[in-house]
Amino acid sequence: MYEIEGGFDGEDLKSNLSEVQLERRSELADGPLRTRFMEINETTNGISCVIQYEIEIERSGWDGVEYERERHQARIRFTDVIGEGGVLIVAKGDHQSIIASRLIDFFGVGPNPSAAGTADSLGIARVEISEENLKNILSDDGNVESRATYDSIDENTSSASLAGALGDSSPASEFNERGNKRWVIFESLSFERKVGITVKNDAVVFWGDWNDAEMERYWSRIVLPNLD
Structure with missing residues (x-):
C-alpha cells in the first residue's frame, strides 16, 4: 500500500x-x-x-x-x-x-x-509496517500462527525461522522474547484464510482465493487500524 x-x-x-x-x-x-x-x-x-x-x-x-x-x-x-x-x-x-x-x-x-x-x-x-504493528495485527486477527522468521536471536544467530503450531511452542515464546519478528504466516480470524505479513517489505501476502476487493478490505479493516 x-x-x-x-x-x-x-x-x-x-x-x-x-x-x-x-x-x-x-x-x-x-x-x-x-x-x-x-x-x-x-x-x-x-x-x-x-x-x-x-x-x-x-x-x-x-x-x-x-x-x-x-x-x-x-x-x-x-x-x-x-x-x-x-x-x-x-x-x-x-x-x-x-x-x-x-x-x-x-x-x-x-x-x-x-x-x-x-x-x-x-x-x-x-505505508510502513513495524514489528510492533505486526504484533498488533497478530493480536487482533491471528487465529493459528504457522510460521515466523526472526532477526538477532543472539550474537551467533543473525536470523532463524520456526514452523508449526507456534502458539503452543516454547521455542516460539523464547524467540518472541529474544528476537525481532520480521515475517509471519497465520490464519486470519476474521477472513478465515491464510495471510502473511512482512516487516522487511511492508507487505501483506494473501494465500488462497482472495479477490482484489477483499485484499483492500483486509488492509482497511485489519492492517491500517493497527498501524496507529
Whole structure:
C-alpha cells in the first residue's frame, strides 16, 4: 500500500488513466519504456485498473550482453481508505517499487519524475509496517500462527525461522522474547484464510482465493487500524 502526496480526484483520475500513455527513456534497450493503464473501473472506495509496464532486462547473446524490453502487468486499486489517496499494488514484491515509480511518472510528482527509478522519491510513500504493528495485527486477527522468521536471536544467530503450531511452542515464546519478528504466516480470524505479513517489505501476502476487493478490505479493516 502506498500513499500519494496531495491525493487525487476520482473523476480526473479515471479520465487521465484512460487517456495517458507514459514513456521513459531507456539507456540500454531499443526504444522507450512504455506504461499504460487498462481495464479501468469504479469501485466502492475508488478506482481499479491494470497497469502494463515495460522494463529493461539483460540477456546473454553470442555477441555479449544484450538489453531488451520486457512487458509486465499488475493490478492496482486507487482507494480513499488511507489519507488523501492510497494505492494498493497487487504484484510480486520485487516489482512493487518499479510500479510505484511509474505512478510517480503518472502523477508528475517527485524531484525528477522522468528519471524516477524508485518509490523513495518525494511524492509517494510506502505505508510502513513495524514489528510492533505486526504484533498488533497478530493480536487482533491471528487465529493459528504457522510460521515466523526472526532477526538477532543472539550474537551467533543473525536470523532463524520456526514452523508449526507456534502458539503452543516454547521455542516460539523464547524467540518472541529474544528476537525481532520480521515475517509471519497465520490464519486470519476474521477472513478465515491464510495471510502473511512482512516487516522487511511492508507487505501483506494473501494465500488462497482472495479477490482484489477483499485484499483492500483486509488492509482497511485489519492492517491500517493497527498501524496507529
